[in-house]
Amino acid sequence: MKNKKQSSLFISYNGLTDPLGQSQILPYVIGLSKSGYEMSILSSEKRDRFKAKESEISSICKTHGIKWIPLFFHTSPPILAKYYDYISLKNKATNLYRENNYDIIHCRSFLAARIGAELKKKFNCKYLFDMRGFWVDERVDGGIWDLSSPFYRYAYKKYKKKEDYLVGYADGIVCLTEAGKIEIQKWKSYQPSVPITVIPCSADLELFSVVSEDEKILAKQLLGIKEGAFVLSYLGSLGTWYLLEEMLQLFNKIAEKYNEAVFLILTPDDPKIVYQSASKFGIDPSKLVITFAERKDVPIFMKASNVSVSFIKPAYSKIASSPTKLGELLSMGIPVICNQIGDVGLVLQQSGGGVLLPDFSNASYDFVIEQLPMLMELDSAEIRSNIYEYYSLDNAIKTYYHVYNKLLSS
Known part of the structure; x- marks a missing residue:
């Protein structure tokens, strides 16, 4: 049975117990919850940080009516660990969708978007690709994938095709910069009817107060x-x-x-x-x-x-x-x-x-x-x-709220 409130499953390969999760995920989800959406977060947590912060994050989520479903992040064996994490997140997301029939699958970055696209294909739900960056090209530009290696050349071509699919299949796209938006609009895979919304990383304006x-x-x-x-x-x-x-x-x-x-x-x-x-x-x-x-x-x-x-x-x-x-x-x-x-x-x-x-x-x-x-x-x-x-968290939350409403009205 469908929830009375419109609902969203937020999927992230970053943990809520990570510093990034506390500054760039949780505040947005809390804001959306306060705006009237029933929010759930599926995340991948590092064990040491989870042990240190689990009680604090659980309390914050409970206070704001957010359902948090943490899984554990794996580092070994190399390559296979990432695949295991992906399968674990995908299976859990699928089971959660069957139980809750979410209105929106909100996917933070590339791996989460792969899961969101599969859920859309299976259940015909709304899939929001919150890109955060050009993940595939970051592997190359950051020196993680050396294109002089045949293996990494193959990986780059394979994942660029997946990126094209994820962009082309999305119901909505969020990116961090106007420059990024202009670039995405040039891609052959981008569908002009799909809205791209720019939401830069917010700053905690209360914590980072003006210097005296x-x-x-x-x-x-x-x-x-x-x-x-x-x-x-x-x-x-x-x-x-x-x-x-x-x-x-x-x-x-x-x-x-x-x-x-x-x-x-x-x-x-x-x-x-x-x-x-x-x-x-x-x-x-x-x-x-x-x-x-x-x-x-x-x-x-x-x-x-x-x-x-x-x-x-x-x-x-x-x-x-x-x-x-x-x-x-x-x-x-x-x-x-x-x-x-x-x-x-x-x-x-x-x-x-x-x-x-x-x-x-x-x-x-x-x-x-x-x-x-x-x-x-x-x-x-x-x-x-x-x-x-520009950096106001309230402004970012309002923009996400409008993105959600537009997705569900289309």
Whole structure:
């Protein structure tokens, strides 16, 4: 028997106990639940994080009337583990659909979309492909699939065909950037009658509040940084996509102009990665402050920043990316230096809160350094105000709500 409320099964290969699940999945689903939809989440959880966070996440879901169905994520044996996860999620989703007859299958990223397409084929339900990025091309651009290998060339062609099918069979598509939307509309597999909605990664505007001068002073004290020091900062992981050496090169040139410059790096990764790269450029280790903070404490430390930097590997797949950290930094009114990926250029133009690096040449670094006095004079409250609607969680939830309503009325 069909539920009184219209219902959605949200399928994600990311866990709710992952930091990403807590910042970029759960808030949207809570919002949709508050908007009147009966929400269920099928997720794939890492055992250590599940053990640490299961009680907290279960309580949040129960409070908001969300049914959470967690399965476990597997890492071994390689390749077969992913297939096992896929089969487990697919079988569970199929059984859940038979029990609940959902109105919408909301699929976060590629693997979940494969399941959503199969459910649509079997049960004729509405299937929403929430792309998050160009997953197949990210395998290549990130160096995970080496196309010089016959095996990975075969895999790339096979999965691009699957991507075409998933896009062409969707009842609705959500992507993170306008640049990504324009690109998808060029694909032969895309059906022009299918709506594509752009919903960038939201920022927690309450947590990432605008910086005050007192908070900046306190942050520097907590980090052991001199009050008058110029602080360049970086927030986040240092893995596949982030250009650590280029960011260190920029800092090295900044340190030539600002004698007491400090590079604050807030990362979960091993500090040795930074020190090893910094030694290539002769950077004094005492000028590096590398630490980790729990999410709730990130704004406390990042407010030591005069300017923040984020350089991401420029690649085809990155036109569909929306860096969460950009919204968090601009929400605090911290000016940023970025290279062009996705809609970053448009966001910086709209916010008036940063500079776009033309390329990674010395001339471009010099150009950016010339802009530093201007960046430090910017009004933090104005930067935040300019991007408030763009990164607002409430705005994103309203957009998802309209996407759901449009799907069910078609």
